Amino acid sequence: MTVTTVHKDPEALTMTITAELDATVERAWQLWADPRQLERWWGPPTYPATFVDHDLAPGALVTYFMTGPDGDKSHGWWQVVAVEPPRRLEIKDGFADDSGTPNDEMPTMTMVATLTERDGGGTLMAIETLFPSLEAMEKLVSMGMEEGITAAVGQIAGILTE
Amino acid sequence: MFHALADATRRDILVRTLEGEHNVSTLARRYPMSFAAVQKHVAVLEGAGLVSKQRKGREQIVSGNVETMRKANRLLAQLETVWQGRIDRIGEVLADEHNGGKNP
Numbered sequence: 140m141t142v143t144t145v146h147k148d149p150e151a152l153t154m155t156i157t158a159e160l161d162a163t164v165e166r167a168w169q170l171w172a173d174p175r176q177l178e179r180w181w182g183p184p185t186y187p188a189t190f191v192d193h194d195l196a197p198g199a200l201v202t203y204f205m206t207g208p209d210g211d212k213s214h215g216w217w218q219v220v221a222v223e224p225p226r227r228l229e230i231k232d233g234f235a236d237d238s239g240t241p242n243d244e245m246p247t248m249t250m251v252a253t254l255t256e257r258d259g260g261g262t263l264m265a266i267e268t269l270f271p272s273l274e275a276m277e278k279l280v281s282m283g284m285e286e287g288i289t290a291a292v293g294q295i296a297g298i299l300t301e
Numbered sequence: 302m303f304h305a306l307a308d309a310t311r312r313d314i315l316v317r318t319l320e321g322e323h324n325v326s327t328l329a330r331r332y333p334m335s336f337a338a339v340q341k342h343v344a345v346l347e348g349a350g351l352v353s354k355q356r357k358g359r360e361q362i363v364s365g366n367v368e369t370m371r372k373a374n375r376l377l378a379q380l381e382t383v384w385q386g387r388i389d390r391i392g393e394v395l396a397d398e399h400n401g402g403k404n405p
Contacts, residue, residue, distance in 0.1 A: 142384075142388055145381055147374070147378070147381065148377075149351075149373035149374050149377060150311060150312050150315050150346070150349075150351060150373075151311075154380055154381060154384075156384045156385075158388045160392075160395060161392075161395055161396075162395050170395075176394060179393075180391045180394055181387065183386055183390075272348065273349055273351070273369055273372065276373065276376050280376045280377075280379050280380050281376075
């Protein structure tokens with residue numbers, strides 16, 4: 140569970156982060172393929188994700204929402220671009236309106252997860268995230284971060300009231 | 302396919318134009334490719350907001366956008382934080398299982 144490398148490429152608007160997982164490739168794939176496992180890590184504890192439709196089939200639309208501390212929900216979707224269980228998943232990730240319908244006016248990002256056996260056991264998981272433009276990156280990251288920041292603020296508030 | 306975006310030429314063009322203005326023709330002479338190909342790379346960088354192009358007489362001047370680069374770096378650093386959190390939680394999911402799967 141150690142992050143081994145982070146490669147940030149601002150010119151290409153991409154980031155690749157690689158982690159070593161203490162699990163087989165098949166087991167690591169379940170982190171993505173099983174929506175209940177995915178829910179345990181996709182969103183931060185104070186902004187948990189709930190996956191509604193989840194089928195990792197080519198072209199399938201995966202829908203999810205994240206619930207904030209005040210019960211506010213933000214909806215998102217993935218479109219499965221390519222899938223090769225248990226090794227590779229390529230998705231488009233975007234925002235949806237309150238009914239869960241993809242919002243075409245909002246930008247999308249592409250994410251590719253690659254799982255490979257590690258020498259000496261375990262799995263290397265590489266996640267590549269690619270943005271179509273700086274503007275798209277700004278919108279997507281700041282909206283994603285809002286959740287992270289809310290989570291952090293929530294934790295601070297918790298500490299202060301103890 | 303995505304790596305095509307990280308094209309070494311594009312990176313080189315960006316670095317040069319961040320250091321100072323260049324016109325497209327002198328820039329094009331540096332690379333073993335056609336003027337049109339270099340122009341295409343410049344257009345991609347321009348589309349990403351990483352360089353801006355200005356016409357000065359008959360010349361097209363390209364300059365790197367330092368602010369944009371800073372912004373891109375900052376955003377990627379934030380994205381890294383998001384993924385650090387996710388990877389930490391993945392670690393917990395896998396560790397719970399090793400400990401007898403106390404959590405559902």
